Amino acid sequence: MTELFDEYHSNYRDVVQSSIDFSGLPHSFFMRAKVDVLRELITKRLGSEKPAMLDVGCGVGSFHPLLRGLVGHLTGIDVSSASIAQARAANKDVAYRDFDGETFPFEDASFDMVTAICVIHHVSPAQWVHFVGETRRVVRPGGLVCVIEHNPLNPLTRLAVSRCEFDQDAVLLGAGRTLELMSKARLSEIGTRHFLLLPWEANLARRVERALSGLPLGAQYAAFGTRSG
Numbered sequence: 001m002t003e004l005f006d007e008y009h010s011n012y013r014d015v016v017q018s019s020i021d022f023s024g025l026p027h028s029f030f031m032r033a034k035v036d037v038l039r040e041l042i043t044k045r046l047g048s049e050k051p052a053m054l055d056v057g058c059g060v061g062s063f064h065p066l067l068r069g070l071v072g073h074l075t076g077i078d079v080s081s082a083s084i085a086q087a088r089a090a091n092k093d094v095a096y097r098d099f100d101g102e103t104f105p106f107e108d109a110s111f112d113m114v115t116a117i118c119v120i121h122h123v124s125p126a127q128w129v130h131f132v133g134e135t136r137r138v139v140r141p142g143g144l145v146c147v148i149e150h151n152p153l154n155p156l157t158r159l160a161v162s163r164c165e166f167d168q169d170a171v172l173l174g175a176g177r178t179l180e181l182m183s184k185a186r187l188s189e190i191g192t193r194h195f196l197l198l199p200w201e202a203n204l205a206r207r208v209e210r211a212l213s214g215l216p217l218g219a220q221y222a223a224f225g226t227r228s229g
């Protein structure tokens, strides 16, 4: 089956960049902010060990070079075979697989950490409970699930989504809805952090963002939870 993102495997970054050009910021700024959030979560929740990580909906693997040194073994899966082929060619040290979008192709408890970055808004809402349930199934007890999503309450996020050609069918979900899904999936110690509020990455800006991260202001949010027992 042809997937929507098969069409964008060669120009994914350009399409994203054109949707956020109005901000005057490069796509790399947004990616680094996400990686910083992941780094803090890993340190806080998993300690010093570099986690074996599964990145669900990894697309063309844009993030993966930025994760070197932060995670141990990295695996990426996606429903778009063309994106996976592109990711594989760019990142020789990452294990990639395409799959049918239903059951993640791994045994239970296979990973220390599972991420889904800007993916759920492309999944049919009827599948959301199952999708988050799968993230829990494949993470080990004590492991971490982290979902990063657009914040629908931020007007600039809405503008970017409206300008992005592959987001036309996106169904945005707020942090509260994602926490509900995580709670339904029996993840524990769940929480959220809003970020990408300020257009700078200096330490002071990051500290201000952290102080305000409980408010739904930033362009994106991370929702996270741990698999207990």
Ligand SMILES: C[S@@+](CC[C@H](N)C(=O)[O-])C[C@H]1O[C@@H](n2cnc3c(N)ncnc32)[C@H](O)[C@@H]1O
Pocket (backbone or CB within 6 Å): 003, 005, 056, 057, 058, 059, 060, 061, 062, 063, 077, 078, 079, 080, 083, 101, 102, 116, 117, 118, 119, 122, 123
């Ligand atoms: C906006 S892209 C994000 C790609 C990458 N995570 C990033 O942030 O650069 C969304 C990705 O989710 C994938 N996707 C959509 N439905 C999916 C599903 N049910 N399971 C896994 N991936 C899915 C798409 O093929 C696409 O590559």
